[in-house]
Amino acid sequence: MKQQSRLNGWSHGSPPAAAGAAGSRAAASAESGREAFDVLVVGGGINGAGIARDLAGRGQRVLLAEKDDLAQHTSSSSTKMIHGGIRYLEYYEFSLVRKALAEREVLLRSAPHIIRPLRLVMPHEPSMRPVWMMRIGLFLYDHLARREVLPGSETVDLRRGPIGAALQPRYRKGFAYSDGWVDDARLVVLNAVDAAERGAEVLTRWRCVDARRAGAQWQVRLEGPGGASRQVGARALVNAAGPWASQFLREHAHVPDPKSLRLVKGSHIVVPRLYEHDHAYVLQSPDRRIIFVIPYEGEFTLIGTTDVEHRGPVGQARIDDGEIAYLCEQAGRYLRKSITPADVVWSYAGVRPLLEDEASDASAVTRDYQLDLDTRGAPLLTVWGGKMTTFRKLAEEAADLLAAPLGVSAGAWTRGAFLPGGDLSAWIGAPQRPDTDIQRFAQALALRHGEIPAPLVHRLARGYGSRAEALLADGLGEAVAPGLHEAELRHLHEQEWARSADDVLWRRTKLGLHLSEAQRAAVADWCAAHWNEDAAPAARAPQSLGRTETTWN
Numbered sequence: 001m002k003q004q005s006r007l008n009g010w011s012h013g014s015p016p017a018a019a020g021a022a023g024s025r026a027a028a029s030a031e032s033g034r035e036a037f038d039v040l041v042v043g044g045g046i047n048g049a050g051i052a053r054d055l056a057g058r059g060q061r062v063l064l065a066e067k068d069d070l071a072q073h074t075s076s077s078s079t080k081m082i083h084g085g086i087r088y089l090e091y092y093e094f095s096l097v098r099k100a101l102a103e104r105e106v107l108l109r110s111a112p113h114i115i116r117p118l119r120l121v122m123p124h125e126p127s128m129r130p131v132w133m134m135r136i137g138l139f140l141y142d143h144l145a146r147r148e149v150l151p152g153s154e155t156v157d158l159r160r161g162p163i164g165a166a167l168q169p170r171y172r173k174g175f176a177y178s179d180g181w182v183d184d185a186r187l188v189v190l191n192a193v194d195a196a197e198r199g200a201e202v203l204t205r206w207r208c209v210d211a212r213r214a215g216a217q218w219q220v221r222l223e224g225p226g227g228a229s230r231q232v233g234a235r236a237l238v239n240a241a242g243p244w245a246s247q248f249l250r251e252h253a254h255v256p257d258p259k260s261l262r263l264v265k266g267s268h269i270v271v272p273r274l275y276e277h278d279h280a281y282v283l284q285s286p287d288r289r290i291i292f293v294i295p296y297e298g299e300f301t302l303i304g305t306t307d308v309e310h311r312g313p314v315g316q317a318r319i320d321d322g323e324i325a326y327l328c329e330q331a332g333r334y335l336r337k338s339i340t341p342a343d344v345v346w347s348y349a350g351v352r353p354l355l356e357d358e359a360s361d362a363s364a365v366t367r368d369y370q371l372d373l374d375t376r377g378a379p380l381l382t383v384w385g386g387k388m389t390t391f392r393k394l395a396e397e398a399a400d401l402l403a404a405p406l407g408v409s410a411g412a413w414t415r416g417a418f419l420p421g422g423d424l425s426a427w428i429g430a431p432q433r434p435d436t437d438i439q440r441f442a443q444a445l446a447l448r449h450g451e452i453p454a455p456l457v458h459r460l461a462r463g464y465g466s467r468a469e470a471l472l473a474d475g476l477g478e479a480v481a482p483g484l485h486e487a488e489l490r491h492l493h494e495q496e497w498a499r500s501a502d503d504v505l506w507r508r509t510k511l512g513l514h515l516s517e518a519q520r521a522a523v524a525d526w527c528a529a530h531w532n533e534d535a536a537p538a539a540r541a542p543q544s545l546g547r548t549e550t551t552w553n
């Protein structure tokens, strides 16, 4: 089934106009008898979705193909920090830390609904890093990049107040600093929505199985649900297959001896809320690693991560008993409440696709990315490594690299652009501070929808931002499970490519955590009954909600 998803452009602040490649596209299409795109992006994790968005905004005809669901792999398995990565200073990764620190406020402003400031407290453990080292590290962290929203670091007295009260009494002094927190899976989905609204076609559950150069084109075969297959041509191929990047080159793109990735599994556990306040803790463990303890989804606490070499099939990383015990033990060294494996209500594991840099310790392998552009024939751009935090910059650099071979004149545009739902100005006026803006928006939405219970309206405000209003346009509809109504399910299906209960419960929302097994089964039954057209070959593209986002600088 052929998809057509060129949707509305910007209503204000349009991105730069397309570079005129239409003639060469049409000619290539006529010659090959295939559908023709400027760029095929393989991989619907954060990097693929970010690159698709950036290139679509520069006027390129983009196809994004993801073999599973958007963000199904590494990009929904992160610690969800938008951070410079204070511990990377110890490895002298100043340029990575500076780049990531600078992105924090750019991302916060672009999506205040799904990204928020987070205050972190690191209790001082005298047997580990000395005070002078912590102070130098935090000074650098405060000053390596400009900050307007996030407060600087400070020393905290843990003998007083709720922050110290959640810790064992032997911790008397700590250091507080700020970073950002993101709903990682929604960040990916919103990039894909933005890409589609700028003309990209987004296919989920379509695998790229074969890609070959034929003159100035890539000829590509995609396989989709129910044995469907599609042949497409593209002037450039982007390999954003994350942990599969090397395997993709070898097995599907016929590139001999590609670079290798170091695959490092990281796992998290979720336990019932361990304390009442909203700060996170950064705990140093005797192996010099750092464990985050983060308030999560209101009723829970998230603890992670581990760093374990991963040797099995890439898509099958699972937390093991040793990792659960390790995380419980490390948290238990600091927190007043002890945690046992029996407390764990959910866990997840992902594989970091790290650039091999000969470091013996997995925690020491660089978290920076590398972009390789191969122009021996039709361009092939491969993304190696990366962090959630740097995805926008990575996507911008990828699009800049492809600009010359594709003849694109439009320049970088994402730095001041909102992600879908991020522009709250119609509700609260010009943006001020992302953290207070979202609160004012949630209050305004609650006022307009007094019929909806406050916790639900706040969840919708945080998940969908200004797009929540369109979701609610025809009312909530029937409740399929507590707090989950037909209107939201329809929105997730039509606008965000949700195709199964897991897509809804564990990625686009985290309602899976809040519902019982029977309630989750009711959602699965509803999805199966209403979305069975997905046995059909192609995933439908979202219908435009009517773009309302402006730019913020």
Ligand SMILES: Cc1cc2nc3c(=O)[nH]c(=O)nc-3n(C[C@H](O)[C@H](O)[C@H](O)COP(=O)(O)OP(=O)(O)OC[C@H]3O[C@@H](n4cnc5c(N)ncnc54)[C@H](O)[C@@H]3O)c2cc1C
Binding pocket: 042, 043, 044, 045, 046, 047, 048, 065, 066, 067, 068, 069, 070, 071, 072, 073, 074, 075, 076, 077, 078, 079, 080, 081, 082, 083, 206, 207, 208, 209, 240, 241, 242, 243, 244, 248, 252, 264, 265, 266, 267, 305, 349, 350, 351, 352, 353, 383, 385, 386, 387, 388, 389, 390
């Ligand atoms: C435990 C852990 C914690 C982390 N914490 C943080 C953090 O707090 N902050 C931060 O900034 N970063 C963090 N990261 C790093 C960040 O999550 C990753 O850098 C990022 O998610 C990688 O995204 P990606 O798009 O490259 O890969 P992925 O998200 O894995 O996406 C690649 C996609 O390609 C698809 N694919 C593969 N082959 C094909 C094919 N042939 N056809 C079609 N599709 C294909 C896959 O299905 C997959 O969905 C963490 C990572 C881990 C593992």
